[in-house]
Amino acid sequence: MSLIDVKNLKVEFETADGIVSAVNNVNFSMDEGKILAIVGESGSGKSQTVFGMTGLLDHNGSATGSVKFEGKEILNLSNQKLNQIRAEKIAMIFQDPMTSLNPYVRVSEQMTEVLIHHQGVSKSDALKQSISMLDAVRIPDASNRIRMYPHEFSGGMRQRVMIAMSLLCHPKLLIADEPTTALDVTVQAQIMKLLADLQKDFGMSIILITHDLGVVAGSSDDMLVMYGGEIMEIGKTENIYASPTHPYTQGLMSAVPRLDDSEERLVTIPGNPPNMMKAPEGCPFAPRCNYSIDKCNSESPILVKASNDDHFRACHVSKEKIL
Amino acid sequence: MIVANKGKIKTMAENLSESGPGRSLWKDARMRFIQNKAATISLFILLSIVLFSFIGPYFAVWSYEQIDWNAMGSAARVGMPSIESGHYFGTDDLGRDLYSRVIQGTQISLMVGVLGATVAVIVGTLYGATSGYLGGKTDQIMMRIVDILMSIPYMFVLILLLVVFGRSIGMLFIGIGLLSWLDMSRIVRGQTLNLKNKEFIEAARVTGVSDFKIITRHIVPNLLGIVAVYATLLVPGIILAESFISFLGLGVQEPSTSWGALIKEGAGTISYDTEWQLLFPLAFFVVSLFCFYFIGDGLRDALDPKER
Amino acid sequence: MINYIIKRIGIAIPTLLILIAVSFYLMHAAPGGPFTSERPLPPQVLANIEAKYGLDQPIWRQMFNYLWGVITEFDFGPSYKYHDRTVNEIIGHGFPITLKYGFWSFIVAVGVGIPLGAIAAIRKNTWIDYLAVGVSIGAQVLPNFVMAPLLIIVFTLWLDWLPGGGWNGGAWQYLVMPVIALSTSYMASIARITRSSMLEVLNTNYIRTARSKGLPTKVIFFRHVLKPSLLPVISYLGPAFVGLITGSVLIDIYFSTGGMGYFFVNAAFNRDYSVMMGITIVVGSLTILFSLIADLLYAWIDPKIRY
Numbered sequence: 001m002s003l004i005d006v007k008n009l010k011v012e013f014e015t016a017d018g019i020v021s022a023v024n025n026v027n028f029s030m031d032e033g034k035i036l037a038i039v040g041e042s043g044s045g046k047s048q049t050v051f052g053m054t055g056l057l058d059h060n061g062s063a064t065g066s067v068k069f070e071g072k073e074i075l076n077l078s079n080q081k082l083n084q085i086r087a088e089k090i091a092m093i094f095q096d097p098m099t100s101l102n103p104y105v106r107v108s109e110q111m112t113e114v115l116i117h118h119q120g121v122s123k124s125d126a127l128k129q130s131i132s133m134l135d136a137v138r139i140p141d142a143s144n145r146i147r148m149y150p151h152e153f154s155g156g157m158r159q160r161v162m163i164a165m166s167l168l169c170h171p172k173l174l175i176a177d178e179p180t181t182a183l184d185v186t187v188q189a190q191i192m193k194l195l196a197d198l199q200k201d202f203g204m205s206i207i208l209i210t211h212d213l214g215v216v217a218g219s220s221d222d223m224l225v226m227y228g229g230e231i232m233e234i235g236k237t238e239n240i241y242a243s244p245t246h247p248y249t250q251g252l253m254s255a256v257p258r259l260d261d262s263e264e265r266l267v268t269i270p271g272n273p274p275n276m277m278k279a280p281e282g283c284p285f286a287p288r289c290n291y292s293i294d295k296c297n298s299e300s301p302i303l304v305k306a307s308n309d310d311h312f313r314a315c316h317v318s319k320e321k322i323l
Numbered sequence: 324m325i326v327a328n329k330g331k332i333k334t335m336a337e338n339l340s341e342s343g344p345g346r347s348l349w350k351d352a353r354m355r356f357i358q359n360k361a362a363t364i365s366l367f368i369l370l371s372i373v374l375f376s377f378i379g380p381y382f383a384v385w386s387y388e389q390i391d392w393n394a395m396g397s398a399a400r401v402g403m404p405s406i407e408s409g410h411y412f413g414t415d416d417l418g419r420d421l422y423s424r425v426i427q428g429t430q431i432s433l434m435v436g437v438l439g440a441t442v443a444v445i446v447g448t449l450y451g452a453t454s455g456y457l458g459g460k461t462d463q464i465m466m467r468i469v470d471i472l473m474s475i476p477y478m479f480v481l482i483l484l485l486v487v488f489g490r491s492i493g494m495l496f497i498g499i500g501l502l503s504w505l506d507m508s509r510i511v512r513g514q515t516l517n518l519k520n521k522e523f524i525e526a527a528r529v530t531g532v533s534d535f536k537i538i539t540r541h542i543v544p545n546l547l548g549i550v551a552v553y554a555t556l557l558v559p560g561i562i563l564a565e566s567f568i569s570f571l572g573l574g575v576q577e578p579s580t581s582w583g584a585l586i587k588e589g590a591g592t593i594s595y596d597t598e599w600q601l602l603f604p605l606a607f608f609v610v611s612l613f614c615f616y617f618i619g620d621g622l623r624d625a626l627d628p629k630e631r
Numbered sequence: 632m633i634n635y636i637i638k639r640i641g642i643a644i645p646t647l648l649i650l651i652a653v654s655f656y657l658m659h660a661a662p663g664g665p666f667t668s669e670r671p672l673p674p675q676v677l678a679n680i681e682a683k684y685g686l687d688q689p690i691w692r693q694m695f696n697y698l699w700g701v702i703t704e705f706d707f708g709p710s711y712k713y714h715d716r717t718v719n720e721i722i723g724h725g726f727p728i729t730l731k732y733g734f735w736s737f738i739v740a741v742g743v744g745i746p747l748g749a750i751a752a753i754r755k756n757t758w759i760d761y762l763a764v765g766v767s768i769g770a771q772v773l774p775n776f777v778m779a780p781l782l783i784i785v786f787t788l789w790l791d792w793l794p795g796g797g798w799n800g801g802a803w804q805y806l807v808m809p810v811i812a813l814s815t816s817y818m819a820s821i822a823r824i825t826r827s828s829m830l831e832v833l834n835t836n837y838i839r840t841a842r843s844k845g846l847p848t849k850v851i852f853f854r855h856v857l858k859p860s861l862l863p864v865i866s867y868l869g870p871a872f873v874g875l876i877t878g879s880v881l882i883d884i885y886f887s888t889g890g891m892g893y894f895f896v897n898a899a900f901n902r903d904y905s906v907m908m909g910i911t912i913v914v915g916s917l918t919i920l921f922s923l924i925a926d927l928l929y930a931w932i933d934p935k936i937r938y
Contacts (some may be wrong), residue, residue: 058834059755079848086845094836094843102837104858104932113854114844149934165844219675427705434901471646474922478877479895479911480654486899487905501908563774567877570776573883576850583776588781590885594795601780612772 001071003173004053009063009075011045011052011229013068015060022048022061024042024229025305031221032129032172035199037220037237039213041251045229046209049174054090055082056300070172080200080288086116091245095178099159101150101163108146113144114168135162139196142270156187169203171278174199175207192219217241225249226283231303235311245306245313248285283316291317351550355625362621363613365566385410385420386580387427404599415588415598417537424580432582433574433611434560435496437562442500443553447507447544454508455515466512469505477502478564482573490576499564507553516551518542548626555619558583559612566608582608643919645688650915653703655694655896658904665930707909710817711900718909721894725854726913729879729890733799736814744818745864748825751851752833770819775878778812779885794885809882817871824867827861858932865929869922 011023014231023045030036038046047214052059052063055077069074074085086092102110111133112126121129127146132144134276137160159179166174176195180188196219199206208220216223223234223240225248233246244250271288283289286296295316306313313319356362404421405412454465465520484498518524518541527537566583568574570590575581582604589601683883688696700706707718708850751763773781786808787795799805832838841855880892887893891910 054843056839083845083847086843088845092840092843094840096836099836099839102855102859104934105854109854113846113850117844117846119848140686151935162840350915468640471649474643474646475650475874476873476877476911476914476918478768478880479914480650482895482899483657483911484906486902559772566776567776567881572883573899574898586776586780590776590783593780594783598784601784605777608773609777616768616771618741 003032003034003070004051005068005071006065007030007067009067010050010051010064011048011057011061012057012059022229023052023063026226026229026231027066028224028231028234029035030205030207032205033131033203035196035220037208037210037216037223039210039216039223040225042227044226046226047177048176048229050092050207050209054092054175055079056085087114087166088169089171089173090173090175091171092175092177093159093162093170093179094167097155097162098150098182100162101158103150106147106149107153107232109263111161111165111168114165118169119124130164130167134161136167136198137161137164139164148227151247153241154251155183156190159187159191160194162200163191167198167212170202171204173205173207173212175209177209178211179208180212181210188215195219213252225252230284230300231312231314232285233305233306233311233313234303236309239307239311241294245311245319247289247291247317247323249320251288256299283314291322293317341420348465350624352625356600356621359621359624362625364442365617369611369614369618372429372614373433376426376433379426380423382425382575383423387419387423387580388418389423390419404603408564410602413597415600416592416595416597421585421600424585425607426529428580428582428585428586428604429607429609429611431492431579432565432608435492435499435563435565435575435581436558439496439500439503439565440554440557443499443503443507443557443561444550446501448511448550450504451508451511451513452515452546453513458516458519462512462516462595466509469508473505478567481564482568482571485573487569490573492575492579495565495568495574496561499561503557503561503564507550507557510549511546514546515542547608552619552623552626555615559615559619560617562608562612634731636681636927639923639926643923646919647916650919651698651912652694654908654911655697658908659693661691664801671749673897707912708905709895710906712887712898712903718905722891722909722913725883725889725894725910727889728798728801728888729876729883730881732806732809732888732890733875733879735806735810736817737872739814740808740817740821740875741864741868743814743823743859745825747818748804748822749829749857749860751822751826752829755830760826763826767819767826771814774816775812776813776881776885779808779881782808782812796885798888805886805888807833810887812886813875813878813882817874821864821867821871824863825860827865829856832856832860835859859888862929862933865932867924868925868928869918872921872922872925873918876918 004030006074009023010021013020019189026045026049028036034114037279039048040046047291048057048061049159051057053067053075055063055075057063063075066073066077069085069089074082077085108130111130112123115121115125115126115129131142131146134146137159139145139160144151146272150161153161163167163179174195179195180191183191191205192215195206195208198204205206208215220237222235223237225240225246228249232248233240233244239251241253244253248269255268269288281294281300282297282299283292286292293316301314301316302312302313303314305320315322326525350609378432395424404411410420410422412425450465450469454462481502485494488494524537524541527541532540562582565574566580566586566607569581569607570587571582572587585604586601586608589599589604592600696707705719709723710716710718710721713721747763747766748779751760754760783795786793793804793807797805838851838855841851846854879890880895882888883890883892884896891914894906895910897903897912
């Protein structure tokens, strides 16, 4: 049985200007102990996908479809029921560690409240566990620093605090929403290394959301490429890297600057991400796609097998033409 | 009373200085202001009230000083609003025509509001811009002075001023104006500081745009928006302050009158069945204040680049 | 924190001194002393009186004497008009009254305003939100001097439920209308400020984090939402306090409650400078003290302030 199974997930937002559909018919599943990367540009719906799954959408958003966690439906459960899963089974860390920790509450309190609430342990026990978790994410002098406020930590340290906080209940699944985007490059590498180590130590699964293909390559088992709220390509990371079968994935790959490339100009994908206000008709990437044919503008492509080992793509143009 | 929407103005100031003025800022703003129904209707009503205070006297049968001896002392029986007697809004207890007096009160209250706001805006803008522009120690000291002045209950000082220097309209609006510039100066100072360090100002400077052009093209338009919004919200604040003082009998002196003084008179006689003496001036007062607030809000929304 | 408190008190004391100096100077800049406006007194008598009140000394000397009296003995000197009463007696009579209804007005403004704003923010775009927004817009144009006569019309003249004025030792019937009239516009402002700041906080990333931690709504609200939402309200408390104490002048006049405001306005009409000054200093010290407390409260909630 897979750990999480997402079927036909749709996320919509009701705004003053009309309904925005941020996520459209997303399907995927992942096994225990794996790392799945969700890749896409900003606004591609990757964050909203996981917010929809965990019931953390803004008040004007709604999710439909099905999300099964350990075989049980969790989509649109009541807050009370979701609260028994959050942090305990599914924990999250977020993009901006500066704003994701409450600046008005001591780190100790923000951490211990998780344990006190979910496991009913005493305050002093919770504090002890929290300190050892801070040690585990390699924060020096944890027993003193835990009494500080978030603004007294640096960006990288704050993200470590976030990670420690999310692991307190030893969750099965950690959802990391662009955990390194707001950090310096050197700190990014440290945090990714830390996440990989912790994943092994704790034997958990990670959904890693990112727009940084460099991060994906080294750290994930599977990857899922999103564009305009839809899945473009999904499969084993190594396979997709070896032979990207979707024009968009190809574009992303060639947009990564490489040192060993003699070509001087940085390759970019022309155009901008789509306006989600318009009802998606056809392939969302069609307007920016070099290979697009008439069909792309009228008919939405569905995910089909691209090769034998669980590699799927959503494109009307045949794989051979693109490779 | 005057601190109505400070928080929102602050965020607007931040937004303004972040984006820098587009060429079509004011054009856009006008469009968006017109689209805001509450603000447009308020502007229309307010203009009607102003117009009324100028045209109204031509339709008056009685002047504001003239006493209708019939109605004197028996306003409850004779002085009610009627077309025939020429007292459209009725009379007060002295037999004076309320229609004319409300018109006069409207003129004076609006004038005190606008002139007071002008004084406050000029003093506040100069002070704030100087403080922000000079920066450093001077800035610190100037703002510390504002902090100090802010924690003084200014109404008491104003009443003291009025008692010491005599009660006159001039004194009243200078006094209120001089005591209402504090918020203004803080906002303008913050804005100037922000602007000074903005990339688009630096970019302009680097590309060799003259100081004069930078000021007229970039700094002034950015300050103007905030000043305009704040001034619109300041006028009702000052009208409130003036009315408050006049209600205490320490403001505008007879035979002149203002909304506050009229409300005071009306409020003093409510037990004699002459409710029109309260309701007419009150209606003008409340409606005008409403209009000012809606216009101010509308202006803020229209000028705030983030609201687009 | 200690540094901050010292720094903050360092502002409060000069503020008070400036207030005293300015009002003292204003008094003496006034054309005509308190005794010249009546029938002209024989020069010898006038000199005697001025000597009695110390008015023959240079102004800085007078100010110093006055300050010394205020600081060391809390003595505001004699009233210039009521020769049998000292300013202390007048303040002693009016202050408890002002304090009583002022205190209740403050409680109502904060105690109703904050929950109203909070409920409106949590139940955004429901009828209770619209009601709260409507009330706070309406109350913005209903200052105390408009509320006061309207309340009397309704509760005294129409319904005949409450007495139209007086104090009667502060019995509740005499307290209701002054408190409502005084507190309404501040209650509305506080509700509006709470609503908008809470909406902002509810949209922050750290509240999403709190939700992702599976905490019960109650814990999220009281531990994570409430404190930061109250910061703008706390910065408003200083101005609100000034507004309340200013409004009390009007309440004393209109409802004949007999607090300090009554004596202040009377003194203003009679040019009783020593009473005006005494009251201004008491009120000024109170507001300065209060804004000090509000600032310390702010610093206590916002850890970034404690430098």
